[in-house]
Amino acid sequence: xxxxxxxxxxxxxxxxxxxxxxxxxxxxxxxxxxxxxxxxxxxxxxxxxxxxxxxxxxxxxxxxxxxxxxxxxxxxxxxxx
Amino acid sequence: xxxxxxxxxxxxxxxxxxxxxxxxxxxxxxxxxxxxxxxxxxxxxxxxxxxxxxxxxxxxxxxxxxxxxxxxxxxxxxxxxxxxxxxxxxxxxxxxxxxxxxxxxxxxxxxxxxxxxxxxxxxxxxxxxxxxxxxxxxxxxxxxxxxxxxxxxxxxxxxxxxxxxxxxxxxxxxxxxxxxxxxxxxxxxxxxxxxxxxxxxxxxxxxxxxxxxxxxxxxxxxxxxxxxxxxxxxxxxxxxxxxxxxxxxxxxxxxxxxxxxxxxxxxxxxxxxxxxxxxxxxxxxxxxxxxxxxxxxxxxxxxxxxxxxxxxxxxxxxxxxxxxxxxxxxxxxxxxxxxxxxxxxxxxxxxxxxxxxxxxxxxxxxxxxxxxxxxxxxxxxxxxxxxxxxxxxxxx
Numbered sequence: 280x281x282x283x284x285x286x287x288x289x290x291x292x293x294x295x296x297x298x299x300x301x302x303x304x305x306x307x308x309x310x311x312x313x314x315x316x317x318x319x320x321x322x323x324x325x326x327x328x329x330x331x332x333x334x335x336x337x338x339x340x341x342x343x344x345x346x347x348x349x350x351x352x353x354x355x356x357x358x359x360x
Numbered sequence: 361x362x363x364x365x366x367x368x369x370x371x372x373x374x375x376x377x378x379x380x381x382x383x384x385x386x387x388x389x390x391x392x393x394x395x396x397x398x399x400x401x402x403x404x405x406x407x408x409x410x411x412x413x414x415x416x417x418x419x420x421x422x423x424x425x426x427x428x429x430x431x432x433x434x435x436x437x438x439x440x441x442x443x444x445x446x447x448x449x450x451x452x453x454x455x456x457x458x459x460x461x462x463x464x465x466x467x468x469x470x471x472x473x474x475x476x477x478x479x480x481x482x483x484x485x486x487x488x489x490x491x492x493x494x495x496x497x498x499x500x501x502x503x504x505x506x507x508x509x510x511x512x513x514x515x516x517x518x519x520x521x522x523x524x525x526x527x528x529x530x531x532x533x534x535x536x537x538x539x540x541x542x543x544x545x546x547x548x549x550x551x552x553x554x555x556x557x558x559x560x561x562x563x564x565x566x567x568x569x570x571x572x573x574x575x576x577x578x579x580x581x582x583x584x585x586x587x588x589x590x591x592x593x594x595x596x597x598x599x600x601x602x603x604x605x606x607x608x609x610x611x612x613x614x615x616x617x618x619x620x621x622x623x624x625x626x627x628x629x630x631x632x633x634x635x636x637x638x639x640x641x642x643x644x645x646x647x648x649x650x651x652x653x654x655x656x657x658x659x660x661x662x663x664x665x666x667x668x669x670x671x672x673x674x675x676x677x678x679x680x681x682x683x684x685x686x687x688x689x690x691x692x693x694x695x696x697x698x699x700x701x702x703x704x705x706x707x708x709x710x711x712x713x714x715x716x717x718x719x720x721x722x723x724x725x726x727x728x729x730x731x732x733x734x735x736x737x738x739x740x741x742x743x744x745x746x747x748x749x750x751x752x753x754x755x756x
Contacts, residue, residue, distance in 0.1 A: 307691070307735075308691075308735035308736070308739065309684065310735075310738075310739040310742070310743070311655060313739065313743070314680075314743060314746045314747065317743075322735075322736065322739060326735045326736050340386075344386055345658075345662070348379060348382070348658045348662075349655055349658055351405070351407065351654065351684075
């Protein structure tokens with residue numbers, strides 16, 4: 280079957296940006312997001328998540344989705360444009 | 361490909377089922393996706409059932425895994441109250457308990473597990489298990505202040521229920537067959553630390569003891585234990601493990617061994633049948649590994665979806681064996697495998713404190729990290745292990 284999203288860069292295709300959003304008030308410091316994407320997420324001194332970067336390229340979509348699904352308290356969401 | 365070929369039917373309505381459906385849509389899977397749930401409500405997250413939900417601090421909305429609007433947006437159909445009863449692989453049909461059949465192009469088995477019950481307690485009214493939201497509602501209404509609660513099994517679920525029931529004003533006794541709670545996971549030394557901590561919060565323990573006899577008519581009045589002691593009880597909770605819901609596959613011809621046997625990609629011997637979550641036992645070489653943890657289920661779901669989409673992920677699964685628990689308002693976190701006779705290195709606090717973080721080491725390496733109420737210390741020390749890296753043990 281070959282209906283999987285084609286993630287290769289196509290010449291002339293406009294790059295898609297992923298905007299990551301978090302709700303730190305829900306964060307309980309599980310650290311699953313930091314485990315999956317230490318370049319995007321970090322914990323502050325109170326043990327709550329903050330973003331080291333708010334946008335990433337769509338080549339990171341798999342890892343961003345993983346952080347969304349792996350957060351037990353639904354802190355993370357994203358939009359694509 | 362016929363229209364039916366690209367219809368994915370997922371038997372189940374919990375985390376494994378939802379995450380598989382979501383992962384399929386993430387990969388732009390174009391066919392119909394139908395979940396057959398045996399529950400009466402939309403999929404919810406189970407870990408809070410023994411914690412915030414049981415306490416009454418979180419409602420059904422709060423623990424829902426995905427909203428009805430999101431399911432509609434993703435074109436995922438969830439059919440509630442549809443327990444499955446059999447599988448006919450020749451006809452590519454799932455049989456439902458109501459006598460009807462559902463055709464599939466691909467079937468994902470995600471029917472989960474159910475708590476093991478004890479035969480001698482089965483018919484009695486004040487006996488509880490905890491797996492579903494219905495179980496949690498029934499147990500919550502029984503945990504009234506002053507009630508005497510006996511919990512059989514001091515694993516994570518038993519300890520969580522003990523903490524919640526204590527907070528709700530119950531008098532709780534945990535009955536455990538091993539020398540300490542969590543001995544199989546943490547070893548007896550750390551198990552004892554957890555026991556002492558619970559005791560400081562008011563929980564009582566009867567370790568090295570099993571249920572010998574039940575006294576009472578239609579309700580349990582007292583439990584007699586193998587150590588010769590007895591307990592007067594108002595409520596009994598059984599938390600001694602779970603068994604996979606795979607009886608409906610008994611005549612399917614698929615291999616069953618502590619669950620539906622799948623490979624690392626979630627495949628069975630039938631290229632149209634896959635498995636995810638607690639119903640599954642993963643075969644790696646000659647070893648059979650049941651699914652144990654929340655994050656492992658999401659990873660399995662992703663792999664099954666990739667396989668169904670014709671893009672299998674052949675890399676090895678890094679099994680970090682990470683789990684957490686919330687008890688008495690503190691977070692417990694664990695990663696790794698505690699070796700036999702570990703050397704314990706306390707990086708924060710000490711065994712007698714209510715907050716600590718400890719490394720469980722072999723002679724050379726850090727093999728596990730365990731923490732109580734020390735989220736940041738756990739994070740700092742657990743990350744390399746979770747990524748599959750080897751960490752040298754600190755010098756003694």
